[in-house]
Amino acid sequence: MNLDKVVCNCLNVTIGMIKDAVDAGASTLDEVQDATGAGTVCGACIEDVEHLVEFFVKERKQ
Ligand code: FES
Numbered sequence: 001m002n003l004d005k006v007v008c009n010c011l012n013v014t015i016g017m018i019k020d021a022v023d024a025g026a027s028t029l030d031e032v033q034d035a036t037g038a039g040t041v042c043g044a045c046i047e048d049v050e051h052l053v054e055f056f057v058k059e060r061k062q
Helices: 014-024 029-036 046-060
Strands: 005-009
Touching: 005 046, 014 029, 014 046, 029 046
Parallel strands: none
Antiparallel strands: none
16 A cells, blocks of 8 residues: 555545554544544545545554
């Protein structure tokens, strides 16, 4: 996975920034939105952000 890929174009939030938020304790879409702002402007990226949150939460639990 390319952690430098931008997932939220509105705020230039990268996949790595989603991962960092989850590693720092965020476990839900809401918490990641609070931490990164991803998905809080136009909303077009929300589904992608949600999938990434689920993925990194699972990865964190292993
Ligand atoms: S692309 Fe993420 S809020 Fe617009």
